[in-house]
Ligand code: ADP
Ligand code: ADP
């Protein structure tokens with residue numbers, strides 16, 4: 221399956237993509253993770269992307285499209301993938317269509333996770349991940365069973381993103397509404413859009429997505 225996860229920052233795209241990765245043997249492709257790695261390694265793209273990420277603005281289409289295009293050629297994606305955080309504007313969506321067509325691939329569905337703005341700042345400000353395995357947590361909404369110990373791998377080290385502060389999140393939300401939300405109409409008109417209620421609890425959202433995919 222070839223899927224896109226759409227939704228504002230904090231909607232649960234990464235959380236749900238990681239679950240689908242395990243349940244359907246797909247590969248999660250997060251442009252945010254790829255860009256953070258490039259920044260940490262101070263590659264040419266990373267150096268160019270850092271300021272926009274810190275401010276909660278979009279990184280240039282050129283960098284993001286080149287990053288995804290190279291990644292889509294890797295052999296580990298044969299069983300399918302979940303794009304998480306890409307595309308984020310119309311130019312990227314059109315570039316993705318062209319890339320997939322050139323590779324003879326077709327998108328199965330675009331999962332749109334709907335969450336109201338009010339709760340997103342809380343979700344993002346309370347978010348952290350296991351430093352070792354990447355499992356996501358939240359200060360109040362998704363805590364490990366034992367305080368300070370990762371459920372999945374037992375690590376006691378966790379990390380928070382520098383851009384997950386209230387001020388930057390508000391800017392990222394504005395960018396989402398201006399640039400990314402129009403993709404709902406774009407994919408609806410192509411018959412690909414599957415909307416789920418992202419206000420429900422995490423397991424319930426997973427069930428909604430699995431139902432949509434079984435019907436797709
Ligand atoms: P995104 O990838 O869309 O930015 P995440 O998957 O990282 O969002 O989720 C943001 C935060 O909200 C995480 O801390 C996660 O544990 C929590 N979260 C995700 N889905 C839900 C949900 N349905 N209800 C409550 N909290 C959630
Ligand atoms: P979230 O889902 O919480 O908004 P991401 O990890 O997807 O966070 O993205 C973090 C930052 O990385 C964005 O604010 C933006 O600066 C950059 N970024 C990620 N994906 C893209 C993209 N497709 N186009 C442009 N910038 C991107």
Ligand code: ZN
Pocket residue numbers: 350351352353354355370371372373374375
């Ligand atoms: Zn872990």
